[in-house]
Amino acid sequence: MCTTCGCAAGEARIEGENLHTHEDGTTHSHASNKSGMTYTAVAAGHSHSHRHADGSVHVHSHDHADTAVHDDDGAHAHDHEGAMHYGHGPAGAHAPGMTQSRMVQIERDILSKNDGYAAQNRARFDEQGIFALNLVSSPGSGKTTLLCRTIEALKSKLSIAVVEGDQQTSHDAERIRTTGVPALQINTGKGCHLDAFMVGAALQKLAPADDSLLLIENVGNLVCPAAFDLGEAHKVAILSVTEGEDKPLKYPDMFRAASLMLLNKIDLLPYVSFKLDLAIEYARRVNPELQVIQVSATTGEGFDAWLAWLEAGCAGRQTRKQETVASLKRRIAELEAQVSASVRG
């Protein structure tokens, strides 16, 4: 906010001068004869140019009368060849002709479209008892290796399906398919993250089984995937010890959105300067609820805890589904009883 004339954003500041640029591109400077919060009237004339909505630009100067007061955020009116002109219309802009334009209230979240698709995915997961995870990390944290080992360990007990997100190539899906489970690659092209619509389309094709584990490997990126809900039960952030321990502070959104952090490549700890305790402390600073499991996808260290977490999650989903089914069956039985009672009556 320009404190001199009350124009809104977009001001460019040059030290020592009150030079500023209005959003419509006009630049002007005010005389610095301000006293406190108001102009004193003496010699408070100034000139400025501004552009009107019809494209015309004019420069004018005016003097303030003894009684004229500018307050710090007040718009001011001044004479233009006899016509009153208020700099701040309802839109907060120099916009004469406001009468023909009007305001439409919207109040919708920008991500509402994505959230709608995410809700559809989530409903499908609930109906089918699918435990869906959104795995997020930087490129090179070892996500795909971790997935391959996880799948090898669990595929005899659980039905597993994988959605792979990468900007280009289907290398990762091919790697997953060698483990024998179905995998579908999504190439985001120019995009930097998976969104709920893409995952919904992948679900149509992949058709994961009831009571299965669905692993969604997001694009390697610690920024954008944080904001896009895919309908998953949890986001799992993977941080490897070959990265900096301050990543949770540098990319707080992701670690805040995650429920679990896997600290991967712990077999390399003797060879790197990664400070494990500090990494966990930083991550919990951003997200106090964050669970942490230390693993090595190469040696299998720490995998018992990770696999137990996954199995508990799957069991939870299946129980929830059974409860829903049981309550629906009860409801159907009640309704049938009512119907037969009314038929008899």
Add this chain to the structure above:
Amino acid sequence: MHEMSLAEGVLQIVEDAARASGDDAFLRVKTVFIEIGQLSSVEPDSMRFCFDAVTRGTLAEGAKLEVIEVPGEGLCFNCNKTVPLAALYDPCPACGGYPVQPTGGTEMRVKELEVE
């Protein structure tokens, strides 16, 4: 971060509103007012740039994107005060403690449109 996707999201909302406007239909959008929280990790400048790019050839072509920045606010778990918060991982400005749970300034929403 993903301002291009977000700008497309804004445009979708604007187009939905135009379709839903019925008898009171509008043909052109002059200004789009959006609220962006300080903690939402959206860069307003990048958002404006992307918005200009995605609105070309649409009813919002040339429309101005007015970004209303909403300051961050959080509840400190340490001193139990509601405090202003500049970034997600910042300590409490009142007591220096952690963590501070964000309670405001995470929004990204389309507030209103100026149309004709």
